[in-house]
Amino acid sequence: MSTGARRVVITGIGVSTPLGIGNKLFWENLIAGEVAIRKISAFDPTGFVCQIAAEVPAFKISDYVPKSYRKATKVMARDIELAVVAADEAFRDAGIQSRAYIEKPSFSSKRFGCNIGAGLINTELNELTTAMHAARGDGNDENRLHLQRWGREGMNQLTPLWLLKYLPNMLACHVTIIHGLTGPSNTITCADASSHLAIGEALRTIQRGNADMAICGGADSRVNHMGLMRQGLLQRLTTTCNHIPQTAVKPFDSDASGAAIGEGAGLLILEELEHAQARGAKIYAELRGFAASQDAYKVTEPDPSGHSYGMAIKKALKDANVDPDQVDLLVPHGLGIAAFDAAEFAGLRSAFGDDLKRPAM
Numbered sequence: 001m002s003t004g005a006r007r008v009v010i011t012g013i014g015v016s017t018p019l020g021i022g023n024k025l026f027w028e029n030l031i032a033g034e035v036a037i038r039k040i041s042a043f044d045p046t047g048f049v050c051q052i053a054a055e056v057p058a059f060k061i062s063d064y065v066p067k068s069y070r071k072a073t074k075v076m077a078r079d080i081e082l083a084v085v086a087a088d089e090a091f092r093d094a095g096i097q098s099r100a101y102i103e104k105p106s107f108s109s110k111r112f113g114c115n116i117g118a119g120l121i122n123t124e125l126n127e128l129t130t131a132m133h134a135a136r137g138d139g140n141d142e143n144r145l146h147l148q149r150w151g152r153e154g155m156n157q158l159t160p161l162w163l164l165k166y167l168p169n170m171l172a173c174h175v176t177i178i179h180g181l182t183g184p185s186n187t188i189t190c191a192d193a194s195s196h197l198a199i200g201e202a203l204r205t206i207q208r209g210n211a212d213m214a215i216c217g218g219a220d221s222r223v224n225h226m227g228l229m230r231q232g233l234l235q236r237l238t239t240t241c242n243h244i245p246q247t248a249v250k251p252f253d254s255d256a257s258g259a260a261i262g263e264g265a266g267l268l269i270l271e272e273l274e275h276a277q278a279r280g281a282k283i284y285a286e287l288r289g290f291a292a293s294q295d296a297y298k299v300t301e302p303d304p305s306g307h308s309y310g311m312a313i314k315k316a317l318k319d320a321n322v323d324p325d326q327v328d329l330l331v332p333h334g335l336g337i338a339a340f341d342a343a344e345f346a347g348l349r350s351a352f353g354d355d356l357k358r359p360a361m
Contacts, residue, residue: 005207011281012094012269016085018054018262023093035246037260042223050237052245053223054262064088066100069178075164079121083171083219086265090215091179094269099180113183113211114176115202117194117218118168122226131157171219183211194218200290202270212275219265231261234300236337251334252341259335289320302343309347324352330361
């Protein structure tokens with residue numbers, strides 16, 4: 001932990017996951033060994049090489065926003081909804097009365113930040129196909145998309161606010177508007193690392209004294225046609241286990257055949273220690289160190305040496321002033337993709353050496 005930096009703790013947890021909405025249900029299902037990967041129900045996956053995914057249980061987004069904000073849910077893509085649900089859970093868990101619940105919150109809105117990692121939000125096919133149909137050619141040319149017709153007729157099939165459903169920064173936008181947060185805010189889109197980077201930025205914001213509290217984490221949904229196709233073309237998905245979805249993904253296993261897509265959101269309330277103590281908040285843990293690294297090896301696969309992965313761990317331990325032998329638990333990424341798992345394991349070994357056998361993983 002940087003010398004002189006303010007101490008930062010976690011005082012709220014909010015999740016919307018395939019294992020359940022709310023941290024209590026999520027935790028109960030997690031420790032019970034439940035697996036949420038099943039045949040896709042959001043759409044007909046017939047024709048795709050992988051037909052399984054982890055889907056968040058059904059919910060009504062109107063239950064997680066104030067009555068005055070329900071019209072805005074019409075311009076919320078799935079990713080945004082997941083983030084809004086997780087934010088509501090996090091605020092309630094932290095015991096913080098935001099503008100979503102009372103007219104005049106006790107905290108300073110300018111001292112409450114928001115950092116949410118987002119993925120590539122996929123558009124709903126029924127919206128695009130209607131517009132593209134209007135922009136087709138005639139006769140023998142009917143299977144071609146004509147840009148002039150797209151501009152003149154196709155785009156008119158889309159609602160004026162259509163684009164607002166699919167901008168990555170709209171996750172943080174809706175969360176901050178709903179809860180009345182006007183502190184430092186940012187959106188990070190960096191694939192699977194987005195959520196961790198968002199948490200790290202929120203940590204630094206509070207340590208520097210630019211905020212007292214922040215909601216941070218990420219949300220993403222790949223359970224859609226484009227998300228499934230994209231990962232399939234990258235050859236990252238298991239294609240041999242459609243009939244046994246609950247045992248399909250095998251992280252760090254010699255029999256691993258690939259990953260499965262999913263969706264979910266996880267948001268934390270970070271708070272400066274003395275600020276949390278002053279309001280009598282429950283404290284889950286202290287966030288002691290953070291670091292990030294990247295190797296620019298290839299867009300589609302990691303550096304087999306895991307160098308950047310190990311470097312990030314070493315720097316995080318140094319930032320926290322913690323030695324490797326003080327670490328009791330490691331939570332790896334574990335995609336179940338051979339190349340990624342091997343690189344991750346190499347990075348862990350470079351950081352912990354032979355001591356890697358000791359902590360739980």
